[in-house]
Amino acid sequence: MSIEAAKDVLKKFFGYDRFRPLQRKVIEHVLTGQDSLVLMPTGGGKSMCFQVPAILMPGTCVVVSPLISLMKDQVEGLRTNGVKAAFINSSLSAAEQHQVENDFFNDELDLLYVSPEKMTSQSFQPLLKRAKVNLFAIDEAHCISSWGHDFRQEYTQMRFLKQQFPDTPIIALTATADKITRHDILHQLDMASAKTFLASFDRPNLSLEVRPGQKRFEQILTFINERSNTSGIIYCLSRRSTEDLAEKLQNAGHKAAAYHAGLSARQRSEVQEKFINDQTPIVCATIAFGMGIDKSNVRWIIHYNLPKNMEGYYQEIGRAGRDGVAADTLLFYSFKDVMMLRDILGKEPSAQTDLQLAKLERMQQYAESLVCRRRILLSYFGESLKKDCGNCDVCRNPPTYVDGTVLAQKALSAIYRLRQSEPMGTVIDVLRGSGKKEIRDKGYPSLKTFGVGRDIKNASWQHYLAQLVQLGLVEIAYNQKNALKLTEASKGVLFEKQPVKLVQFSTIKERQEAEKNQVRKRTADAGKQDELFQKLREVRRNLARDFGVPPYQVFSDATLLDMVKKKPMNDREMSQVSGVGERKLYRYGDFFIDAILDHLTEKRGQKGSTYKLTHEMLKKGLTVEEIASKRSLNPATVYSHIAYLYEKGEPVDLSNYISQKEVDTIVQAVPYVEKPIKLKSIYEYFDQAYEYYKIRLALAFYNRNVKKVKPEN
Numbered sequence: 001m002s003i004e005a006a007k008d009v010l011k012k013f014f015g016y017d018r019f020r021p022l023q024r025k026v027i028e029h030v031l032t033g034q035d036s037l038v039l040m041p042t043g044g045g046k047s048m049c050f051q052v053p054a055i056l057m058p059g060t061c062v063v064v065s066p067l068i069s070l071m072k073d074q075v076e077g078l079r080t081n082g083v084k085a086a087f088i089n090s091s092l093s094a095a096e097q098h099q100v101e102n103d104f105f106n107d108e109l110d111l112l113y114v115s116p117e118k119m120t121s122q123s124f125q126p127l128l129k130r131a132k133v134n135l136f137a138i139d140e141a142h143c144i145s146s147w148g149h150d151f152r153q154e155y156t157q158m159r160f161l162k163q164q165f166p167d168t169p170i171i172a173l174t175a176t177a178d179k180i181t182r183h184d185i186l187h188q189l190d191m192a193s194a195k196t197f198l199a200s201f202d203r204p205n206l207s208l209e210v211r212p213g214q215k216r217f218e219q220i221l222t223f224i225n226e227r228s229n230t231s232g233i234i235y236c237l238s239r240r241s242t243e244d245l246a247e248k249l250q251n252a253g254h255k256a257a258a259y260h261a262g263l264s265a266r267q268r269s270e271v272q273e274k275f276i277n278d279q280t281p282i283v284c285a286t287i288a289f290g291m292g293i294d295k296s297n298v299r300w301i302i303h304y305n306l307p308k309n310m311e312g313y314y315q316e317i318g319r320a321g322r323d324g325v326a327a328d329t330l331l332f333y334s335f336k337d338v339m340m341l342r343d344i345l346g347k348e349p350s351a352q353t354d355l356q357l358a359k360l361e362r363m364q365q366y367a368e369s370l371v372c373r374r375r376i377l378l379s380y381f382g383e384s385l386k387k388d389c390g391n392c393d394v395c396r397n398p399p400t401y402v403d404g405t406v407l408a409q410k411a412l413s414a415i416y417r418l419r420q421s422e423p424m425g426t427v428i429d430v431l432r433g434s435g436k437k438e439i440r441d442k443g444y445p446s447l448k449t450f451g452v453g454r455d456i457k458n459a460s461w462q463h464y465l466a467q468l469v470q471l472g473l474v475e476i477a478y479n480q481k482n483a484l485k486l487t488e489a490s491k492g493v494l495f496e497k498q499p500v501k502l503v504q505f506s507t508i509k510e511r512q513e514a515e516k517n518q519v520r521k522r523t524a525d526a527g528k529q530d531e532l533f534q535k536l537r538e539v540r541r542n543l544a545r546d547f548g549v550p551p552y553q554v555f556s557d558a559t560l561l562d563m564v565k566k567k568p569m570n571d572r573e574m575s576q577v578s579g580v581g582e583r584k585l586y587r588y589g590d591f592f593i594d595a596i597l598d599h600l601t602e603k604r605g606q607k608g609s610t611y612k613l614t615h616e617m618l619k620k621g622l623t624v625e626e627i628a629s630k631r632s633l634n635p636a637t638v639y640s641h642i643a644y645l646y647e648k649g650e651p652v653d654l655s656n657y658i659s660q661k662e663v664d665t666i667v668q669a670v671p672y673v674e675k676p677i678k679l680k681s682i683y684e685y686f687d688q689a690y691e692y693y694k695i696r697l698a699l700a701f702y703n704r705n706v707k708k709v710k711p712e713n
């Protein structure tokens with residue numbers, strides 16, 4: 001079984017022209033009958049690594065998958081691509097299970113998805129032995145590790161596979177790459193000799209952005225309006241805030257829903273269903289949402305609050321852009337969030353608290369970073385980026401530095417005069433000379449530094465103080481009600497006039513403007529294509545409804561964008577679009593071709609150049625009849641387009657429609673008919689022997705090659 005044969009399968013069933021580099025290596029390895037462990041980020045294309053060999057090799061690949069919803073989604077996706085796939089889990093009736101087991105036994109399946117319970121159950125063993133299994137795939141293999149967050153007891157019993165089926169290869173796959181998990185998987189599956197394939201965990205199509213958390217709602221509205229009608233998730237910390245936010249968005253005219261663990265199972269599945277089907281594009285959710293959904297066209301993620309750690313953050317933003325198309329992520333950061341999270345952690349101290357605090361600190365460093373964010377993110381996961389990413393807010397709007405010496409002196413001196421006993425909020429109040437009662441009650445207006453920082457806004461002070469903390473010039477005593485303290489290093493600034501460089505604070509408005517320009521630049525091209533994209537999305541939505549599958553399973557956004565680029569007008573061209581396999585071409589192709597032709601006709605019509613479209617369609621090998629029917633035109637009109645194009649010197653070949661002999665005969669009539677020439681005169685001259693369209697074409701030949709005369713109809 002060669003990689004060439006595997007490529008044919010990839011094209012035929014999935015419509016892709018080539019494997020991604022690591023996919024190719026994995027598949028080559030699997031086809032030799034050896035075990036593998038595959039670590040790839042979400043959206044990396046793990047499934048192809050076992051699906052292609054499964055189809056190619058005789059027998060069935062048995063896939064263990066921990067979530068019923070994922071199983072269903074994958075099997076549906078495979079079926080729409082014409083692959084023979086089925087699943088067994090508790091959602092099936094006994095009779096349905098029996099049917100699937102029969103198909104499995106009779107070797108009528110390429111892939112069989114089973115739950116871990118089923119896989120390890122006694123009743124399944126005899127069937128497993130008697131059926132023809134070509135490969136075991138353990139999806140979400142990190143569930144094996146008791147260290148991980150999704151630990152599943154049944155996964156630890158999977159060791160029997162290697163013992164009872166020593167000749168059947170195993171492939172384990174996960175998007176969790178840490179060393180402990182890796183080791184656990186190899187150990188638990190008893191496949192020490194498996195080859196490990198590790199992909200980069202970078203997701204370059206995800207843009208990264210952090211903004212100060214002021215006026216979040218307004219910022220969110222702007223963000224959403226710039227991305228109208230696209231799917232996205234807003235992660236919030238509490239159930240309450242998911243509901244508040246969803247309601248506010250609804251009031252602002254957006255289709256949004258809240259999702260959290262407090263809803264009934266039915267309510268939750270309804271929200272999820274509508275999200276998947278693009279009916280409710282926006283979901284405000286607690287972290288529970290998104291797990292077990294394969295929806296590939298989530299276009300953006302917003303974090304309303306700072307996540308607790310980088311792992312969670314990366315997993316959550318990772319739910320966007322699984323189709324590889326650009327997707328945007330936005331994180332709101334405020335110091336208050338850090339305090340709140342610290343408080344939560346502090347309330348129930350455990351053996352893990354220190355570790356969790358350290359993780360929170362890394363998260364905070366990321367949010368406050370002044371260097372490329374992707375570098376920080378990847379370095380956290382043990383990878384290093386060779387150069388700045390160019391797709392994060394820091395790369396796009398590099399910080400401007402200003403001399404912050406005087407500013408730092410004021411702040412440090414205020415902290416000193418407050419006897420290092422007040423938190424950031426109070427320090428800022430004193431610097432700004434606040435008239436608040438508690439400030440007056442404490443007698444702070446008499447301090448020397450009271451009001452020396454009046455000219456600087458509250459938000460700016462927060463930003464500058466956070467920087468002083470980062471620079472080690474100020475410390476936060478978390479155990480003393482977050483009081484700000486001086487450090488050894490602050491002395492240099494306070495007493496020795498050491499200069500301090502700070503990053504200039506830019507207001508949200510300024511940032512939004514800058515970002516908007518970026519978005520505009522990025523979408524300028526896309527915008528031109530956007531109209532067609534929207535039309536294709538609508539075709540997709542209708543087909544999804546008719547066929548009862550989620551829209552992204554009809555075609556992914558990536559496939560629609562490729563259609564927008566290639567504008568296929570016939571089956572041959574449509575099959576060259578990435579993601580269009582044989583089955584989908586047959587099922588959906590015409591609907592999209594029609595929409596593209598409609599669109600082009602409309603466009604050309606506006607510009608008054610219907611000829612061009614005919615020409616393009618001719619070039620693509622469509623016949624006159626096909627063009628006429630696709631464009632709802634009379635064939636005679638299409639012939640007149642051809643004649644026009646020929647006269648203009650375009651390279652159209654008249655001999656497809658009329659012989660040279662016919663041309664010569666018709667042209668002989670020219671001197672004998674009334675001028676200006678009417679087609680009808682020639683028609684009658686020859687006693688109706690030649691059809692109108694032939695006369696039109698012959699005259700075109702005459703006009704281009706002999707003499708200009710203007711025919712009239």
Ligand code: ADP
Nearest residue numbers: 016018019020042043044045046047048322323
């Ligand atoms: P994962 O399971 O790793 O999250 P998927 O298997 O769902 O990733 O693949 C992510 C997306 O990439 C899917 O839309 C899939 O169809 C697409 N894809 C996978 N392999 C290829 C390929 N070789 N060429 C183009 N697209 C691919």
Ligand code: ZN
Nearest residue numbers: 372389392395
């Ligand atoms: Zn960057």
